[in-house]
Amino acid sequence: MPAEAGARRPGAVRSEDARTAILAAASELLAEQGYDHLTIEGIAARAKVGKPTIYRWWPSKSALIAECLLDDALLPETITPRNTGDVLADVTEWFGKIVRFVDDGKSTALIRSILAAAIDNNDVAIQLARRLGATPESLEGRLDAAVASGELVAEASVRHLSDSLIGAIVLRLISHSGFEPDDARQFPRTILAGSLA
Amino acid sequence: MPAEAGARRPGAVRSEDARTAILAAASELLAEQGYDHLTIEGIAARAKVGKPTIYRWWPSKSALIAECLLDDALLPETITPRNTGDVLADVTEWFGKIVRFVDDGKSTALIRSILAAAIDNNDVAIQLARRLGATPESLEGRLDAAVASGELVAEASVRHLSDSLIGAIVLRLISHSGFEPDDARQFPRTILAGSLA
Amino acid sequence: MPAEAGARRPGAVRSEDARTAILAAASELLAEQGYDHLTIEGIAARAKVGKPTIYRWWPSKSALIAECLLDDALLPETITPRNTGDVLADVTEWFGKIVRFVDDGKSTALIRSILAAAIDNNDVAIQLARRLGATPESLEGRLDAAVASGELVAEASVRHLSDSLIGAIVLRLISHSGFEPDDARQFPRTILAGSLA
Amino acid sequence: MPAEAGARRPGAVRSEDARTAILAAASELLAEQGYDHLTIEGIAARAKVGKPTIYRWWPSKSALIAECLLDDALLPETITPRNTGDVLADVTEWFGKIVRFVDDGKSTALIRSILAAAIDNNDVAIQLARRLGATPESLEGRLDAAVASGELVAEASVRHLSDSLIGAIVLRLISHSGFEPDDARQFPRTILAGSLA
DNA sequence: ACGTAAGCGAGACGGTACGTCCCGTCTTGGC
DNA sequence: GCCAAGACGGGACGTACCGTCTCGCTTACGT
Numbered sequence: 001m002p003a004e005a006g007a008r009r010p011g012a013v014r015s016e017d018a019r020t021a022i023l024a025a026a027s028e029l030l031a032e033q034g035y036d037h038l039t040i041e042g043i044a045a046r047a048k049v050g051k052p053t054i055y056r057w058w059p060s061k062s063a064l065i066a067e068c069l070l071d072d073a074l075l076p077e078t079i080t081p082r083n084t085g086d087v088l089a090d091v092t093e094w095f096g097k098i099v100r101f102v103d104d105g106k107s108t109a110l111i112r113s114i115l116a117a118a119i120d121n122n123d124v125a126i127q128l129a130r131r132l133g134a135t136p137e138s139l140e141g142r143l144d145a146a147v148a149s150g151e152l153v154a155e156a157s158v159r160h161l162s163d164s165l166i167g168a169i170v171l172r173l174i175s176h177s178g179f180e181p182d183d184a185r186q187f188p189r190t191i192l193a194g195s196l197a
Numbered sequence: 198m199p200a201e202a203g204a205r206r207p208g209a210v211r212s213e214d215a216r217t218a219i220l221a222a223a224s225e226l227l228a229e230q231g232y233d234h235l236t237i238e239g240i241a242a243r244a245k246v247g248k249p250t251i252y253r254w255w256p257s258k259s260a261l262i263a264e265c266l267l268d269d270a271l272l273p274e275t276i277t278p279r280n281t282g283d284v285l286a287d288v289t290e291w292f293g294k295i296v297r298f299v300d301d302g303k304s305t306a307l308i309r310s311i312l313a314a315a316i317d318n319n320d321v322a323i324q325l326a327r328r329l330g331a332t333p334e335s336l337e338g339r340l341d342a343a344v345a346s347g348e349l350v351a352e353a354s355v356r357h358l359s360d361s362l363i364g365a366i367v368l369r370l371i372s373h374s375g376f377e378p379d380d381a382r383q384f385p386r387t388i389l390a391g392s393l394a
Numbered sequence: 395m396p397a398e399a400g401a402r403r404p405g406a407v408r409s410e411d412a413r414t415a416i417l418a419a420a421s422e423l424l425a426e427q428g429y430d431h432l433t434i435e436g437i438a439a440r441a442k443v444g445k446p447t448i449y450r451w452w453p454s455k456s457a458l459i460a461e462c463l464l465d466d467a468l469l470p471e472t473i474t475p476r477n478t479g480d481v482l483a484d485v486t487e488w489f490g491k492i493v494r495f496v497d498d499g500k501s502t503a504l505i506r507s508i509l510a511a512a513i514d515n516n517d518v519a520i521q522l523a524r525r526l527g528a529t530p531e532s533l534e535g536r537l538d539a540a541v542a543s544g545e546l547v548a549e550a551s552v553r554h555l556s557d558s559l560i561g562a563i564v565l566r567l568i569s570h571s572g573f574e575p576d577d578a579r580q581f582p583r584t585i586l587a588g589s590l591a
Numbered sequence: 592m593p594a595e596a597g598a599r600r601p602g603a604v605r606s607e608d609a610r611t612a613i614l615a616a617a618s619e620l621l622a623e624q625g626y627d628h629l630t631i632e633g634i635a636a637r638a639k640v641g642k643p644t645i646y647r648w649w650p651s652k653s654a655l656i657a658e659c660l661l662d663d664a665l666l667p668e669t670i671t672p673r674n675t676g677d678v679l680a681d682v683t684e685w686f687g688k689i690v691r692f693v694d695d696g697k698s699t700a701l702i703r704s705i706l707a708a709a710i711d712n713n714d715v716a717i718q719l720a721r722r723l724g725a726t727p728e729s730l731e732g733r734l735d736a737a738v739a740s741g742e743l744v745a746e747a748s749v750r751h752l753s754d755s756l757i758g759a760i761v762l763r764l765i766s767h768s769g770f771e772p773d774d775a776r777q778f779p780r781t782i783l784a785g786s787l788a
Numbered sequence: 789a790c791g792t793a794a795g796c797g798a799g800a801c802g803g804t805a806c807g808t809c810c811c812g813t814c815t816t817g818g819c
Numbered sequence: 820g821c822c823a824a825g826a827c828g829g830g831a832c833g834t835a836c837c838g839t840c841t842c843g844c845t846t847a848c849g850t
Contacts, residue, residue, distance in 0.1 A: 194390020561758025588784020
């Protein structure tokens with residue numbers, strides 16, 4: 001019983017198998033070959049799917065990547081700061097984990113590829129930012145909590161602090177210059193220093 | 198009698214005309230069409246040059262962009278902070294100018310294109326970072342001077358502050374979300390606060 | 395249920411329009427420009443077809459020419475000897491027609507081009523030989539009939555006579571020296587003389 | 592000490608070393624790679640000579656091949672029929688040698704290449720015909736002698752006989768179908784039969 | 789239960805750009 | 820003035836993908 005009259009005409013329904021095979025193939029190929037060697041043709045072949053099936057549902061390569069991110073087919077794990085009551089310690093720990101993840105060699109090329117996709121697709125950019133911390137459960141959530149609990153001064157701009165931390169990581173990614181461990185430990189202190197209560 | 202046995206005879210010399218025409222054409226087309234619609238074929242046609250002349254001297258599109266940046270064919274103007282003795286004011290002024298430049302609509306697509314090039318070519322990344330402040334005459338220079346003069350505390354990490362400021366701009370560029378004027382005024386204070394003497 | 399397990403699914407079918415447009419374009423350009431100025435790119439442009447469509451179906455320029463010959467897109471008319479009962483007269487008439495056709499200035503460049511193609515593609519050579527006489531309906535057929543009817547001696551080698559007549563034409567084509575009318579009249583007599591009954 | 596006053600202006604004279612190196616390189620490469628893979632660039636490189644040196648002296652690749660033939664850099668040996676007084680035996684022997692030479696596998700590709708060159712350069716065609724027999728010392732000479740001595744009838748057309756013999760060889764070369772030994776023995780008899788006294 | 793229409797795989801199509809090869813001309817500096 | 824070396828503008832090569840378009844098939848709704 002369709003919810004609304006004339007909702008859909010007869011015919012086969014979208015194949016979930018095809019959808020997941022495509023996302024999986026795209027994720028694998030992105031990790032293996034990088035964003036600019038990623039081709040729709042290659043994805044279709046790997047997913048054993050016709051090209052039109054991809055074009056029917058996604059307008060562009062980058063939209064496909066955005067959905068991969070949304071679907072956790074890429075970057076399945078999320079790094080979230082703890083809340084021990086010590087915001088500087090928590091953020092420093094989080095930052096170190098992010099840095100290690102991003103510099104680890106296996107994922108650095110992948111992240112760089114996602115970054116390339118992000119430049120021409122805002123949805124990718126949004127998803128990437130979420131993965132890296134711009135989400136209520138993650139960095140911004142921890143900072144908000146810190147403001148609420150008085151660990152950070154009331155006028156502290158959570159958005160600015162978050163952008164600084166993530167922006168620096170992105171900048172280092174782009175310029176192929178990672179963070180040394182000491183750097184990574186010191187960086188959050190430098191940024192947060194002016195906002196600690 | 199040749200100076201050394203293995204010395205190769207000279208042959209015709211590289212044409213400076215061709216080189217500059219190529220760099221100019223690449224710069225124009227990058228600004229007009231963006232990095233991923235930029236084609237070697239198009240550059241060759243615009244520069245009235247054979248494709249092989251480009252391939253003879255540059256291994257890739259991105260290497261060509263890197264040389265455009267080096268040659269000041271792209272981004273000819275450099276924004277440099279003043280030194281009035283008030284580091285926060287100077288950096289805030291500089292940051293505002295950068296933000297206005299980067300958000301101004303004419304150059305934002307260009308910068309985004311350069312960013313895309315930077316992701317697959319470290320030389321582009323280095324040149325771009327220089328243009329944005331990582332140079333003794335620019336942001337890092339001003340911050341170094343502030344440390345030297347005692348405006349900033351001795352242990353302040355100039356590199357970290359610089360990465361934060363520039364990284365945030367890059368992040369906003371990638372995610373298509375610019376800085377509001379108030380944001381731009383407040384941001385440097387948030388970052389520098391912890392390092393002011 | 396598919397008839398057999400390994401059967402591949404069909405997909406779109408080859409476009410006959412494209413095929414004939416390509417053959418026509420190739421034939422025209424061969425006649426206009428000669429074999430070595432013939433380019434795949436030019437054929438594709440004339441036929442309003444993508445280059446890959448040509449490469450999908452023909453491995454080389456010469457294979458394309460071979461199919462033009464097979465398809466009667468080149469050399470549509472065939473010159474066939476009559477059978478009046480007088481083999482020398484019939485062959486002489488046929489030879490004269492071939493010589494006139496081949497020397498006529500419009501087709502001589504075309505035939506020369508086909509000859510060039512024949513050198514690096516045996517299929518072209520075979521088709522060209524057929525057009526010139528190596529076919530049951532043509533010269534060899536007439537000679538076979540003459541042997542059967544006793545006009546030629548039983549041991550006469552039809553293949554040898556045919557090769558002589560056609561070979562001489564080819565040789566004259568290659569060396570840019572045509573047959574004078576008298577020459578053309580006399581030649582078959584010289585060759586056939588030893589085989590007449 | 593110049594032989595005549597004011598005869599020529601100063602400057603270096605054409606280098607014979609360069610000329611022979613070029614002819615040798617062209618001959619080798621023609622034999623190795625065939626006519627259509629033969630490039631001026633390759634010849635220059637093999638001969639350790641600048642490209643302009645080639646263009647200064649030869650207008651085209653095929654002219655260069657023609658000079659190779661003239662200079663005996665290609666096809667150094669000439670096959671000449673003997674004169675034992677038996678023209679059929681002599682021509683048959685000569686024909687057999689030519690067939691074996693032409694079919695031998697090492698030289699067949701070379702001859703085919705020369706044939707390709709002959710199609711767009713009449714000088715090559717002339718030289719090739721000479722090598723194969725159209726020269727007073729060779730086939731036509733032997734046939735002329737036969738007419739003079741009465742072995743062949745007075746009205747026999749030497750040119751026609753020669754064209755038939757050589758044309759058939761060329762035809763077989765083009766169509767990749769050689770002569771069997773029996774064929775080769777029988778062929779001259781078939782052709783000459785009508786002209787023997 | 790059946791017709792109908794959408795989804796699907798396959799893959800051909802007209803295109804664009806790739807990066808390479810060679811063309812024939814030119815420029816340079818040494819002999 | 821000839822030569823080697825080799826850069827140049829140009830054009831075609833054969834390939835890789837693009838995004839669109841048939842093809843026949845499978846599938847599953849709605850009558």
